[in-house]
Amino acid sequence: MAGHAFVGIALHRFAEIARRIDPKFPVRQGLPSSQILTSYVGLLVEGKSDFEAIEGKRGDRFFQEALGLSNVPSAATLRQRMDALGVPGSEAVDALLVPLLKRGKAKFSPVSTGHVPLDIDVFCLDNSGSHKEGVGRTYAGDDGYAPVAAYLGAEEGYCLALELREGTQHSAKESHYVLERVIPRALALTKARLLLRWDSGFDSEQLYAAALNEGAGRVDVLGKWNPRAFDREGCAVAKRGDADTVWMSLRDGKRITTWEVPGRAIEQKDGSAVHLRRILRLTERTTQADGQPLLFPDVEIDGWETTLAEPAETIIALYADHGTHEQFHSEFKTDLDLERLPSGKFDTNVLVLSLAAVAYNVLRLIGQQALLRKDAPVRHPAKRRRLKTVMQEMLRVAAKLTRHARRIALNFGRRCSAFVVWHDLYAAWVAPEDAIAAAPSSA
Template structure:
């Protein structure tokens, strides 16, 4: 075993050189403007409180106590351009106060500003840029936090709602909900908030994709209304919403089999399916809408290994859609909707937000709104710095997980040098990461006038 010795010196080191890019993204997003809306005469500035917690989230930490490790960390303060790093008590109390003053209404604009000014790549799924909306479960069992209740996953926690744009998964909305709240409750208002943000970021046709929890007459009517509004502006909006057959439709198999009689196709021995389109009249508040519904009925008489079943098994599915594509193409479009489950996972694990830190619902809601910006910052670093030729050696991918960005770009050691009123990060022989971070800093550099 080598003879290892430890030594301290006066040199300033940081293990989070990626904070230099994070601080620049916060400046581009306009987080500093919050001081004009929430001024303070004494104590820590409001922007310092918010940026300090955003810095923690971008490092994969969510607990208030984690800030204590950075109170005497000079690079953390300098790279995030903070006048002062708050204490644990100050961080908790000020976030609770900001939540009661409805800071949430301003945070979504930060993400839109960042993605717009940085010209974030937004790629389409074939002909449309997809806007995936869904709820997910955050397990907060064995806690007495406000709003924690039984979820549809049979655990105690929350069921927040999120919206992701494009194949990259840019988060355009992330709002907290009590665990027992039904998916459709307040979802129309959420859609009203999210669609304008998507319009600002892309001029391509938008395809809204949602699961069967959003199957309601009022929601389908709202989507049809927005389609007409988009058309008046020479824009295109389409949607695919999974059909919820309810019990009456599932029990009436004889009728469905009779309708499918002319559409049966063999998939394999012992399995056949019928796919067809039907027009359905949907009435909401006295207004009729004729909407297409793609239907698929699957009949199985044997298992894939050839084992015969005692009775045929039937599986009935449907999708409300405004697309004119073939039924099989509509089903294929909806299958890609499952990708958003990975984005939920990254928020809960990579940002350490499975169990939210506060006991107050409004504060946890604010934290999720801040997490939306932290998520987009790390996603932006991954898309701009880890998918091209300058990327550190990794297997080819269209999108990098947030944890990979944390490992490769954020948690990088550097020597901090102060010279001629400049802060220099010396990476030693790690030229690869230095090149990536330098490229990101150049790409994300914008004049302050652009933020006005």
């Protein structure tokens, strides 16, 4: 696992984990708190979330050297120390995200309007059959958790927050606290205007107001409108009888019409009001996709509220792009093995998810800076590599660890397809005097 060298650099050089964590959580004996957290991040980047997996690393000299550990903790020590750190430890870990991405020179691609998107969403972790604290019935119909996540960048999706919630908690509940933390982080990472996007679960005047107030004039909002008690059938009848309605046929038996109405007025701290635009789209089906006629027309209403001044088609397309974040959720659940959380204690799992955000961003940095090059290991063209691909091509590269002349060296195979990008990224991440020699082996 030669790629642990990158993890150690990211945590110690970019995030400065020891300087930021140890003064807050001093210990009289045993491993410093920063090394406990670093050990767990080292497991997560391998796709292992169980505390017991650390036992397999206790004899791994490179794991210890690359991550800057004075020793590798036992599974019991790892679990007990993370239990003790809990929520305060999670808050300290969250503070690592901005320096990690800023010093790691993360780039955030914009959308067509020039905004850098900040996507916020809730997803579900299925922990059925367990008796862990906080497990409840989620909106997906499973027993588990419903964490909220925030991602920055149109293509990259760097994680700025991953906060655990009980399974029964509604998306909008206490989400204004999430905005208060996430928006300043995003503003610190990019000079571009932000486009905050969310689904109808966050459709609340309080959240719109919190977003615009925290944005300090640099944030636009695009959210899915929740129709609640809206009279769809009455609206459809009115549109059918209006000669000015413009319908667009998508296929035989299916047509749509789009129009705009004034949205809500959001009051600001200074007493002024921001007026939202509301884009509405009515979809009418008289036949199913296979041509089967319907006894009564099927009517759907969709809506979006925004501060943007773009045409309605652009607004709808920008919101459709918001769906990309579902891929990021999947990477947490499958690639980092966090579908079922490792602890029965809610506060410990809060810390686990904060560390998962750090591990996710480290892997994303490696992938964006190394695996999109032309000389990277052969893969299909892409704007972003999945975390699993980064693990396969960069972390799990085989290399022999040797010591010579008071230096540590990694010797790669002569035909190692990832050597060039591995070496170049390592050279870019370290100062020359501290670099570990990485040279092709003659074997």
